[in-house]
Amino acid sequence: MCWSVAQNHIKHSKMLGRIQQMQPVSFVKYTFLRELYYLKFHLWLIIFLVLLIFQIMVIIQRANCPSPDALELYNLLSSPHIQALLSSHDSVAQCDYLPILPPLPDELPEDEEAMRIVCLVKNNQPLGATIRRDEETGDIYIARVIHGGLADRSGLLHPGDLLVEVNGNSVLGLEPEKVIHILVGLQDKGLFMVSIPNLSDSFKAMVDYYPLQDSSIPCPDAGMAFSRGDLLEVVDQSDAQWWQARKVPCGASFAGLIPSANMWRNTPCCLFWPGFRRSFRLWRRTSYKRRRQSCTSCTPSTNALATPYEEVALYQRLPQENHRLIILIGASGVGVNELRKRLIKLNPSTFQGPVPHTTRPMRDGEQAGREYHFVTKELFEYMVCNHRFVEYGESKGHLYGTSIDAIHDVLKRGRMCIIDVEPPVSSLRNIHFLRSRTLKPYVIFIKAPGPECLRQSRRNARIITGYAVNRAFTEDDFLELEEMSQLIEAKCKQYFDSVVVNDDLQDACMQLCSIIQQAQNEPQWIPVCWLHAEE
Numbered sequence: 223m224c225w226s227v228a229q230n231h232i233k234h235s236k237m238l239g240r241i242q243q244m245q246p247v248s249f250v251k252y253t254f255l256r257e258l259y260y261l262k263f264h265l266w267l268i269i270f271l272v273l274l275i276f277q278i279m280v281i282i283q284r285a286n287c288p289s290p291d292a293l294e295l296y297n298l299l300s301s302p303h304i305q306a307l308l309s310s311h312d313s314v315a316q317c318d319y320l321p322i323l324p325p326l327p328d329e330l331p332e333d334e335e336a337m338r339i340v341c342l343v344k345n346n347q348p349l350g351a352t353i354r355r356d357e358e359t360g361d362i363y364i365a366r367v368i369h370g371g372l373a374d375r376s377g378l379l380h381p382g383d384l385l386v387e388v389n390g391n392s393v394l395g396l397e398p399e400k401v402i403h404i405l406v407g408l409q410d411k412g413l414f415m416v417s418i419p420n421l422s423d424s425f426k427a428m429v430d431y432y433p434l435q436d437s438s439i440p441c442p443d444a445g446m447a448f449s450r451g452d453l454l455e456v457v458d459q460s461d462a463q464w465w466q467a468r469k470v471p472c473g474a475s476f477a478g479l480i481p482s483a484n485m486w487r488n489t490p491c492c493l494f495w496p497g498f499r500r501s502f503r504l505w506r507r508t509s510y511k512r513r514r515q516s517c518t519s520c521t522p523s524t525n526a527l528a529t530p531y532e533e534v535a536l537y538q539r540l541p542q543e544n545h546r547l548i549i550l551i552g553a554s555g556v557g558v559n560e561l562r563k564r565l566i567k568l569n570p571s572t573f574q575g576p577v578p579h580t581t582r583p584m585r586d587g588e589q590a591g592r593e594y595h596f597v598t599k600e601l602f603e604y605m606v607c608n609h610r611f612v613e614y615g616e617s618k619g620h621l622y623g624t625s626i627d628a629i630h631d632v633l634k635r636g637r638m639c640i641i642d643v644e645p646p647v648s649s650l651r652n653i654h655f656l657r658s659r660t661l662k663p664y665v666i667f668i669k670a671p672g673p674e675c676l677r678q679s680r681r682n683a684r685i686i687t688g689y690a691v692n693r694a695f696t697e698d699d700f701l702e703l704e705e706m707s708q709l710i711e712a713k714c715k716q717y718f719d720s721v722v723v724n725d726d727l728q729d730a731c732m733q734l735c736s737i738i739q740q741a742q743n744e745p746q747w748i749p750v751c752w753l754h755a756e757e
């Protein structure tokens with residue numbers, strides 16, 4: 223402001239000077255004007271100075287009289303506890319503590335083992351921990367942490383930690399005696415690098431769960447809903463009733479509450495399945511099994527339904543191992559048989575079906591062990607009672623069945639065995655029976671497409687059942703097919719590894735081919751018991 227006033231003043235002085243030179247007659251008038259102008263300028267200057275002084279006085283006054291908030295903060299900070307805390311912070315911040323860890327790499331792989339570096343000031347005290355060696359790997363683990371000992375008081379070493387380094391020296395592969403010698407020899411300080419065990423387990427959900435409908439959950443908002451077949455990574459099982467889990471694969475980094483396996487056992491849930499229509503597959507209608515109920519040993523006991531979670535692990539088939547059994551499941555008439563036949567025809571040196579057993583007499587042109595294994599009724603019944611059949615039934619007074627030995631025969635020949643099993647609506651026995659360590663079955667659900675697609679694609683298709691039925695599909699058949707397909711999916715989806723919708727036959731066949739190749743050659747989740755347990 224001063225600058226512009228001064229500028230104006232100079233400008234006007236020059237102008238007045240010029241006027242004086244040009245018009246000497248009006249000089250008195252202009253002198254008056256000039257004086258008035260100077261007066262105005264000084265007036266402005268005085269107002270400005272007064273304002274400035276006023277501002278300075280306000281600032282000085284504020285500085286002398288702090289606000290109540292500032293006063294409170296001042297009192298808090300000057301309390302002895304906070305002063306002591308600040309003083310300790312300053313002393314800690316001024317010290318250099320070892321070890322200085324290298325910076326973390328920008329991109330850490332997700333499966334990177336977590337390491338913990340623990341520095342204990344020993345002062346010649348015993349460590350207060352014991353070690354053990356894993357006989358298979360030779361790794362040294364912390365076995366026990368003695369209550370009240372140095373390791374226990376530090377809270378940094380835990381049973382199950384893998385000991386990697388002691389004072390910068392690797393202990394991997396060392397004899398336990400050598401490691402004990404190193405540990406006992408530690409005097410002032412012990413620097414341990416331990417690998418933290420990955421305590422999370424993967425489970426497949428065998429039940430559905432909705433936390434918002436669960437009155438027993440402590441906090442429904444913290445619960446995680448899941449449905450059968452979902453893969454769950456359980457990250458915390460420390461609570462006997464509520465586990466913490468995440469869905470795999472998922473984007474959420476935080477876990478949700480799910481009932482523990484114990485909790486499910488104590489709160490049995492009732493599964494309800496609506497009724498279903500009769501299958502139109504003729505020879506499956508006259509099920510031989512129903513007439514064999516008196517044979518008490520026929521139904522192998524299974525507790526699979528009682529298990530809410532099935533522990534799973536990734537499995538990669540080794541080249542020297544048998545192929546996994548491929549099971550196709552689908553509603554009767556959906557095209558399971560057609561797809562299986564097409565796959566085998568497409569690549570007979572890779573895919574093969576098991577040779578079934580029958581009690582009917584051999585016909586001309588047939589060869590034992592090629593079309594069928596021809597057996598007596600007594601032998602067939604003996605095999606039934608000894609659980610040798612995956613599936614069996616009766617047609618026109620003769621018994622037919624697919625034996626587990628016939629499946630093994632195909633697998634032993636290095637081929638991929640493909641079977642289709644009875645739609646598991648009334649019982650899950652067939653699936654449970656086949657879920658074994660030796661067969662490691664991969665189950666593919668052949669799903670019916672929508673009604674419109676069924677009508678279009680099955681225009682020229684025929685239902686062929688044994689020798690009795692050979693007719694075109696009806697509207698009722700489509701309805702039944704769709705309904706049954708939904709029912710099978712609702713009941714058994716926890717057992718499905720893949721789903722193929724059989725709309726276009728060619729597409730479905732190609733899709734099946736690629737899924738089967740993946741099942742055999744890429745890592746897949748399978749029940750942990752198939753990896754270790756003896757059958």
Ligand SMILES: Nc1ncnc2c1ncn2[C@@H]1O[C@H](COP(=O)(O)OP(=O)(O)OP(=O)(O)O)[C@@H](O)[C@H]1O
Nearest residue numbers: 503554555556557558559560679683684725726727
């Ligand atoms: N995607 C498709 N498009 C057209 N026709 C199909 C398709 N899939 C299957 N079909 C035909 O539908 C009929 C029934 O198929 P298929 O016999 O394979 O059924 P299924 O599921 O094995 O039932 P079932 O065990 O009762 O025989 C056959 O004539 C088959 O050629």
